[in-house]
Amino acid sequence: MYTVVIVEDDPMITELNRRYAEKDGRFTVAQTFSQPRRALDWLRHNPADLVILDFYMPQMNGLEFLRAVRAAGVESDVIMITAANDAATVEALTRLGVVDYLVKPFAYERFCRALDAFCRRRSAMRGSLDQTALDNLLHAVPPAxxxxxxxxxxxxxxxxxxxxxxxxxxxxxxxxxxxxxxxxxxxxxxxxxxxxxxxxxxxxxxxxxxxxxxxxxxxxx
Missing domain, CATH: 1.10.10.10 (Winged helix-like DNA-binding domain superfamily/Winged helix DNA-binding domain)
Incomplete structure (x- = not known):
């Protein structure tokens, strides 16, 4: 089972993200944080497979938080769920290891696709990969x-x-x-x-x- 941490200052969205994640039996939400500095301190001392992260938050925004997370050596995958969708922000976040990006408001089906892609990537990374496996991982298109x-x-x-x-x-x-x-x-x-x-x-x-x-x-x- 994959461990999830949610960093989001809106309690209603936090609860929605928690419900969506735990509806999928492959995930359990270990912690939720409304203050990114507390989340950063927790992640420094506790492992997490996936961080579900907002961009606009007090103390520091999502980009600043992610830079601090990587500087601390935290390697958790990150899914952004936010209203911030300008090209420069998206590019900066993806360079820091964001594996998916959901723009608010989003549909439940899109959230499920993000979790499925995360699981598919984690499963594929457990062994050596030939060219076909790499192509399927990096360029796979979900069946219509x-x-x-x-x-x-x-x-x-x-x-x-x-x-x-x-x-x-x-x-x-x-x-x-x-x-x-x-x-x-x-x-x-x-x-x-x-x-x-x-x-x-x-x-x-x-x-x-x-x-x-x-x-x-x-x-x-």
């Missing part, structure tokens, strides 16, 4: 929602696949994927059935459970 059956979403499909990429050789039950992704078992079963039809996963019966056989899925090779 219109290609999926009615009622299914590309973001949810990617969430299911991201859980399986953590251990590509493992045979997953729908219950395991549901627990890892924060989705319901019914939802996971629907997506796994579709992915099997598309040839992206393979399904087999596991008779070695000592009880009732269960269907398990692996990523297609």
């Amino acid at each position: 929602p219109a290609t999926l059956p009615k009622g299914m979403q590309a973001q949810t499909q990617e969430r299911v696949l991201a859980c399986m990429r953590d251990d590509p050789g493992h045979a997953y039950t729908c219950e395991e994927i549901a627990a890892a992704s924060g989705l319901s078992v019914v939802t996971v079963r629907r997506y796994m059935g579709y992915l099997a039809q598309q040839g992206q996963v393979t399904g087999d019966m596991n008779y070695g459970t000592g009880g009732r056989p269960c269907l398990v899925y692996r990523l297609a090779t």
